[in-house]
Amino acid sequence: MKTLNLLKNRLLAACIMTATLGCSSLAMAETPPDFTINFPTGIACNGFKLRIEGWNVGNYDLRETKDKFGITRTIEAGTGYVLRFTNWKNKKTFETKSNGAANHTTYNSDGTQTVALTGHNVVILYPTDIPAGPSTSLYMGEVVFTIDTAGNYLVQSVSGQSVDICAAVS
Numbered sequence: 001m002k003t004l005n006l007l008k009n010r011l012l013a014a015c016i017m018t019a020t021l022g023c024s025s026l027a028m029a030e031t032p033p034d035f036t037i038n039f040p041t042g043i044a045c046n047g048f049k050l051r052i053e054g055w056n057v058g059n060y061d062l063r064e065t066k067d068k069f070g071i072t073r074t075i076e077a078g079t080g081y082v083l084r085f086t087n088w089k090n091k092k093t094f095e096t097k098s099n100g101a102a103n104h105t106t107y108n109s110d111g112t113q114t115v116a117l118t119g120h121n122v123v124i125l126y127p128t129d130i131p132a133g134p135s136t137s138l139y140m141g142e143v144v145f146t147i148d149t150a151g152n153y154l155v156q157s158v159s160g161q162s163v164d165i166c167a168a169v170s
Helices: 003-014 028-030
Strands: 019-020 035-041 050-056 062-064 072-078 081-087 093-098 101-107 112-126 135-147 153-164
Touching: 112 153
Parallel strands: none
Antiparallel strands: 019 093, 035 050, 050 081, 062 072, 072 101, 081 093, 101 112, 112 135, 135 153
16 A cells, blocks of 8 residues: 555646646647556546546646745645546546646645645545545645645545546546
8 A cells, every 4th residue: 555655646746737627639649648657446446447647738836945943845836737537447538638736735844744735636535545535536726635654645625626537437
């Protein structure tokens, strides 16, 4: 499970600046994806394997600061990846386009992280998270969660609209 949590954290970083519905497939048709991640059945979606492919067509800026207590905070903002989600069982896909988002992360002194995502972001919850996954959702609004030292997510709040990507490709 540790390896899957590391994959989840990498995917979150890769997808921070994500999407809205209705992507143009032009970038996807002409070039191979910049990344591909395959999630086993029951990790990102219940009942099927989920593949996520991403094309980096956007841009973003990363800034890091430390407060007077030595606490590190980062802000990533901009646009990012065109994404394609594929259900391996039925081959149905869901696509997004690059759009605006921001990720505010505080690296707490106890080794945990507090993350506030705003704009268009994809969040993948595993069975070990709270609320328990598997789930993969596109949020258009704000999501606040903490990440414990084992890489598990605890969602604190969600506001705005969301799309259940697992349902969209079922």
